[in-house]
Amino acid sequence: MSAASELAIQxxxxxxxxxxAVDAFIEAHDFPIREGPHTTFVYRGEATSVLLGHxxxxxxxxxxxxxxxxxxxxxxxxxxxxxxRVEYRFQRVRGADxxxxxxxxxxxxxxxxxxxxxxxxxxxYQRPEWTEEDPQVGRGELSVTHVRSRSLGTRPVSVYTPFxxxxxxxxxxxxxxxxxxxLRHAAFRTVLDNLIHRREIPPLIAAxxxxxxxxxxxADNPAHAEFLTSDLVSHLQTEFPLRLRPDDRGxxxxxxxxxxxxxxxxxYPGFFGKLLLSSGSFTFTDFGPSTRTALLDPVxxxxxxxxADPRRVSSRVFVSCGIYEPLIYENxxxxxxxxxxxxxxxxxxxxxxxNWENWRDRLRVGLSWLLPGPLWLYYR
Amino acid sequence: xxxxxxxxxxxxxxxxxxxxxxGLEALDVPxxxxxxxxxxxxETEPVLKEVEQELRQCGRDAAPLHIGERVGRVFERDxxxxxxxxxxxxxLLAEEQLYGARLRRAVETAREVVRLTVAExxxxxxxxxxxxxxxxxxxxxxxxxxxxxxxxxxxxxxxDRPAIREEREELEGLLAGAAAxxxxxxxxxxxxNRLLLLGLADALAPLPVLAWSAGAMVLxxxxxxxxxxxPGGAARPRFLGDxxxxxxxxxxxxxxxxxxxxxxxxxxxxxxxxxxxxxAVLLDRGDMxxxxxxxxxxxxxxxxxxxxxxxxxxxxxxxxxAGAESLTDGAAT
Numbered sequence: 001m002s003a004a005s006e007l008a009i010q011x012x013x014x015x016x017x018x019x020x021a022v023d024a025f026i027e028a029h030d031f032p033i034r035e036g037p038h039t040t041f042v043y044r045g046e047a048t049s050v051l052l053g054h055x056x057x058x059x060x061x062x063x064x065x066x067x068x069x070x071x072x073x074x075x076x077x078x079x080x081x082x083x084x085r086v087e088y089r090f091q092r093v094r095g096a097d098x099x100x101x102x103x104x105x106x107x108x109x110x111x112x113x114x115x116x117x118x119x120x121x122x123x124x125y126q127r128p129e130w131t132e133e134d135p136q137v138g139r140g141e142l143s144v145t146h147v148r149s150r151s152l153g154t155r156p157v158s159v160y161t162p163f164x165x166x167x168x169x170x171x172x173x174x175x176x177x178x179x180x181x182x183l184r185h186a187a188f189r190t191v192l193d194n195l196i197h198r199r200e201i202p203p204l205i206a207a208x209x210x211x212x213x214x215x216x217x218x219a220d221n222p223a224h225a226e227f228l229t230s231d232l233v234s235h236l237q238t239e240f241p242l243r244l245r246p247d248d249r250g251x252x253x254x255x256x257x258x259x260x261x262x263x264x265x266x267x268y269p270g271f272f273g274k275l276l277l278s279s280g281s282f283t284f285t286d287f288g289p290s291t292r293t294a295l296l297d298p299v300x301x302x303x304x305x306x307x308a309d310p311r312r313v314s315s316r317v318f319v320s321c322g323i324y325e326p327l328i329y330e331n332x333x334x335x336x337x338x339x340x341x342x343x344x345x346x347x348x349x350x351x352x353x354x355n356w357e358n359w360r361d362r363l364r365v366g367l368s369w370l371l372p373g374p375l376w377l378y379y380r
Numbered sequence: 381x382x383x384x385x386x387x388x389x390x391x392x393x394x395x396x397x398x399x400x401x402x403g404l405e406a407l408d409v410p411x412x413x414x415x416x417x418x419x420x421x422x423e424t425e426p427v428l429k430e431v432e433q434e435l436r437q438c439g440r441d442a443a444p445l446h447i448g449e450r451v452g453r454v455f456e457r458d459x460x461x462x463x464x465x466x467x468x469x470x471x472l473l474a475e476e477q478l479y480g481a482r483l484r485r486a487v488e489t490a491r492e493v494v495r496l497t498v499a500e501x502x503x504x505x506x507x508x509x510x511x512x513x514x515x516x517x518x519x520x521x522x523x524x525x526x527x528x529x530x531x532x533x534x535x536x537x538x539x540d541r542p543a544i545r546e547e548r549e550e551l552e553g554l555l556a557g558a559a560a561x562x563x564x565x566x567x568x569x570x571x572x573n574r575l576l577l578l579g580l581a582d583a584l585a586p587l588p589v590l591a592w593s594a595g596a597m598v599l600x601x602x603x604x605x606x607x608x609x610x611p612g613g614a615a616r617p618r619f620l621g622d623x624x625x626x627x628x629x630x631x632x633x634x635x636x637x638x639x640x641x642x643x644x645x646x647x648x649x650x651x652x653x654x655x656x657x658x659x660a661v662l663l664d665r666g667d668m669x670x671x672x673x674x675x676x677x678x679x680x681x682x683x684x685x686x687x688x689x690x691x692x693x694x695x696x697x698x699x700x701x702a703g704a705e706s707l708t709d710g711a712a713t
Contacts, residue, residue, distance in 0.1 A: 200611050200612070365612055368612035374567060376615045377567050379565050379566070
């Protein structure tokens with residue numbers, strides 16, 4: 001591990017950073033530069049100032065980068081915990097103009113519903129192999145069914161059936177909120193294929209549901225809870241061979257989707273035996289009004305009500321959150337309440353942010369804990 | 381050597397390519413086809429083809445029993461039996477959940493009692509009671525599991541149902557003409573369930589056995605499920621139920637190096653105590669142990685759990701349940 005004084009950027013500074021030296025520096029390294037726990041972000045280009053912004057912290061929390069004297073090179077060294085993942089952009093300021101841009105020196109990017117981001121991995125992080133397609137693994141199928149709902153209208157729902165699906169067998173059901181994004185950005189289908197193949201989860205049917213008016217539907221909306229527990233599951237039961245026990249029924253959500261999952265379970269306790277809640281936006285107030293947008297007032301009201309009267313709504317709840325998220329406080333606050341209610345709770349923190357790859361990387365431990373497969377019954 | 385128990389060879393896990401040559405050689409099987417029981421996780425798995433190929437290379441014909449397909453046929457022919465069997469599975473699942481809840485509390489209590497910093501003379505009586513509660517939970521579950529099966533057998537008249545009887549008679553014919561039987565790894569609950577349903581214990585008993593992993597576990601007195609390294613968290617070892625007791629005096633732990641936390645001596649000591657009077661035998665790839673009708677042995681030593689949770693290697697041992705003392709207990713090789 002390098003001492004800070006031995007970092008590549010420090011050597012450049014000591015050498016005087018001529019144009020030729022900067023050219024050679026850029027040529028010689030991959031960016032950001034990882035040296036033990038130290039990560040140096042580098043931007044080259046004319047600017048008044050350059051800031052490094054992690055997605056969730058936005059402009060106000062952006063860290064100002066330092067200019068290498070008499071050069072167009074900017075840098076910032078941070079210590080990132082081992083195995084961490086950070087999504088970021090640079091804010092390049094030129095006079096009165098400020099623009100968020102990808103890191104031109106880093107080809108590693110990730111896409112989410114809000115756009116494309118540069119990705120930096122701390123020492124030791126590797127994308128889990130079970131999130132990647134494996135040609136040896138049988139692929140499940142996705143089909144679309146249309147669910148009619150009195151309150152929400154007709155909704156298309158993508159349904160995953162596992163490799164080797166048979167109509168004569170009965171399968172557990174996983175309902176995935178923000179399903180389209182989970183499929184696009186969190187490789188959910190591939191994850192299911194791989195975990196089923198490894199026997200870490202049982203062959204199951206998953207329904208990927210996408211909201212039309214996300215904030216309205218997901219912020220403790222009784223119509224949405226009714227849609228999930230009545231319209232959707234009834235419809236799926238007529239079309240697919242599902243097991244009927246609540247413990248064979250799981251609900252998955254991230255961010256506001258996690259709120260929608262917990263509120264549905266709260267309104268229909270015992271209906272979903274398993275909940276997977278990733279980085280839930282469980283905003284609450286101990287006193288006074290919320291400073292969040294009024295659209296989220298129902299969320300605050302719900303979480304405040306749950307804090308006052310924690311109830312058992314499922315049998316098992318898996319909660320995860322990234323330690324770089326401001327929501328870590330809300331999630332840490334929720335976990336003891338869930339446990340107090342008598343539910344079996346597993347809580348996992350990850351050195352990551354509020355993003356789909358964080359939620360993807362937690363799926364293995366979450367799903368295999370909630371719906372354990374036959375791996376422990378299989379002796380090769 | 382007594383003739384009451386068949387000679388048997390238990391192999392370590394067979395990941396990747398199956399290898400039967402050394403096992404067959406050790407068994408010294410007389411001429412004739414070798415019956416193969418391969419039902420497991422998925423019928424689509426090409427295990428049977430591999431077994432057939434291996435046997436062919438050893439100059440043997442395979443007599444596949446196809447017990448998975450046979451049970452499928454039975455259920456197609458006999459819908460009331462299929463329904464009763466489904467109800468049995470639901471009952472067994474409920475029993476398993478109840479056992480799990482009881483066992484979890486019992487283990488937590490036993491560990492908490494031992495952790496308390498109080499004088500031994502006060503603590504020990506409670507520790508003994510807490511330990512007994514774990515054994516009681518195990519014993520009660522194994523008994524209840526067997527009772528549920530027995531209730532099912534009696535309620536449906538299992539042995540006399542034509543669909544079952546015809547398949548069993550065919551299987552008994554195949555086994556009677558076989559020189560030995562091979563049982564492969566796979567889904568231990570599925571293999572056990574199929575063997576119990578078809579009532580094959582008596583027909584298997586006279587044959588030399590070559591088995592590994594799940595296929596061997598179902599032949600021991602009690603089947604123990606275990607995995608300390610599941611991605612969703614370690615699963616506390618628990619009994620699935622009685623086995624067929626054709627391999628006496630042992631509880632098998634295949635892939636021990638992968639599935640057990642061998643550094644956790646307290647848990648291993650508990651495991652050793654829970655399977656008593658059977659010996660907890662650890663098996664990994666390349667291992668092979670033999671049963672000669674009196675004792676278990678291996679030229680490379682048999683790895684067993686000791687009472688303090690240590691793994692020790694003994695050259696042979698006689699099952700305690702058989703009423704004899706171990707020949708070389710504690711004699712590390």
